[in-house]
Amino acid sequence: MTELTLSSEDRKMLDGERGEGAQIAMRIVARIARIQGATELVDVSHVHVGGSIYTGPGSLEVIETLVDRGAQVRVPTTINSISIDQKRWKTQGIDEDFAHKANRLAAAFENLGASPIFSCTPYVFPAGPRFGEDIVWAESNAIVYANSVIGARTNRHGDFLDICAAITGRAPFAGLHLPKNRKGSFLVKVPPMDRLDGSFYTALGYLVGKHSGELIPVIDGISTEPSMEDLKSFCAAVATAGPVGMFHMVGVTPEAPTVEAALGGRKPTRIFEITGEMLYDTVKGLSTGVGTNLDLVVVGSPHFTLGDCAELAGLVAGKKCAPGVDFMITTNKFVLDQAVRQGWAQTVEEFGARFSTDTCLCMLNPDMLSEDVKTVMTNSGKFAHYGPGLVRRGVYFGTINDCVESAVAGIPLTRTPAWAAG
Known part of the structure; x- marks a missing residue:
């Protein structure tokens, strides 16, 4: 397994000098870093946690244990959507016991210091990350939006790494945190089209996601400036249809002023020429x-x-x-x-x-x-x-x-x- 270099502060957390909660979190961060082949950790400026959906007693126990062990987040941290509408759940057919446990989970995250925005679109809030910042975000559409539209740096990851990163302020320096891994290699050519709307960007995202695999797509041919809502539709669809964590849209996203820049000066591994018929078939297939x-x-x-x-x-x-x-x-x-x-x-x-x-x-x-x-x-x-x-x-x-x-x-x-x- 790869040797992981830790800072003196990392070691203090790992040795328990910053409390048992921080020690548990650092153990998890360090373990995942080694699995990912990282040789060091990186400071993160913002975290959006996604383990806020109640999936059973295990998910609740993990977060409440961190609270009981005195853990607190070190960086600005927001909470993803939760399992219930806190104001309206009684009229929505929600089981009372389930609602109680879902509320306990949300409260546990708040007790760790996370902000209860309860949203899967953290990028609409004013206090968010900026271009080039290393972050740890959950929720697939938000991850893609952060990497691609904002130009911040995060990976797709499993639950609990995010809250552990929030508690330690650190994440594995691997994957899309590394500049060399952020270049595209899958060139997608879009035909000239007009009167574009959310359904177009949904179809395009879904089609690109199905064909990208683990490659980073570079979309060329969008001639009109998409809105935040258009990009939200694209991000959600591309991350739903495939394991995409980032894309480049030439002339739109910040790391893609040109095709050449998005590809890092290299030739694409694959080229995919999309037709209007393909896009419409995708719409109908949904x-x-x-x-x-x-x-x-x-x-x-x-x-x-x-x-x-x-x-x-x-x-x-x-x-x-x-x-x-x-x-x-x-x-x-x-x-x-x-x-x-x-x-x-x-x-x-x-x-x-x-x-x-x-x-x-x-x-x-x-x-x-x-x-x-x-x-x-x-x-x-x-x-x-x-x-x-x-x-x-x-x-x-x-x-x-x-x-x-x-x-x-x-x-x-x-x-x-x-x-x-x-």
Whole structure:
């Protein structure tokens, strides 16, 4: 196994001089570093922890043990989505014992000093990492966004390394923390297209993720500046469809001013030429629904941003959901509070939709849905992928406008996106 060089402070933590909690955390960080072949650790400036979903007594015991042993985070640390909406869980069909344990887990992270943002989109918050900083983030879409869009440096990793990195302020200096490992090698050529929207970036991300393997893709051909929401859709889809931790989008992401820079001056290992037909086939393939009457629309995976709220409010103004259609949006309290101040949340609620905070769509399960819910629709590529397994129902995928028009009509409507219409 690779020899790991530790700093004097690392050794003090490892020897227990900084308390038993820090000692446990450093043991885990050092062990994972050796497994990854790292020869040293690196200081991290920010951590987003992902072990906040309650998966059983083991996950709770680990975090509460760290609290009992006196551990505290050393760097700014935020908490990912949790298993329940703390304000609304009683009306959402959540088992009381499960809710109690999920709340205990969230409280344990807070007791370690982590900030309870309870969001899978930590990049929308003002106090985040900057270009070139080493961080440890959980949640696949956030990891890809951090590496690619922000230009911070983090790896994809298992649960508990993140909280241990927060407690020690250190992470294995390996993988995407190393500049040499951040160059692309898989060149993806996108044809000239216009009228791009979130469904385009979802389809592109999903297609790229399926074909990238462990290579870092370099996407060439995007001629219009994507929004944060577009990039969020791409990040979620590319990380769902494959083990992608980073991409370069030429002329868009900070480490890709040119194709040559993104590839590090090397020739690509592979070239993938995408067609409009491939992208549209991907959109159609994300729909697995079979019902004719729409029962449930779910959006916000990853969490709705303020821009998403503004767009939805514009689409639903003066309209009403059809009777029997439940329209749910997941987001975080930070965004919802801003949407309320702007008046957009009220417009959305007048339409007949409802907001849920703290948790995410990937926590939905069949027990939370009545037997009357047969047909589900979403604008999320991530939920379209995972949803059938989570809720045991087919899921229709469409644009946010499709979701609104379907909710009004009471039937699933999936139209050809403008970018695919020619």
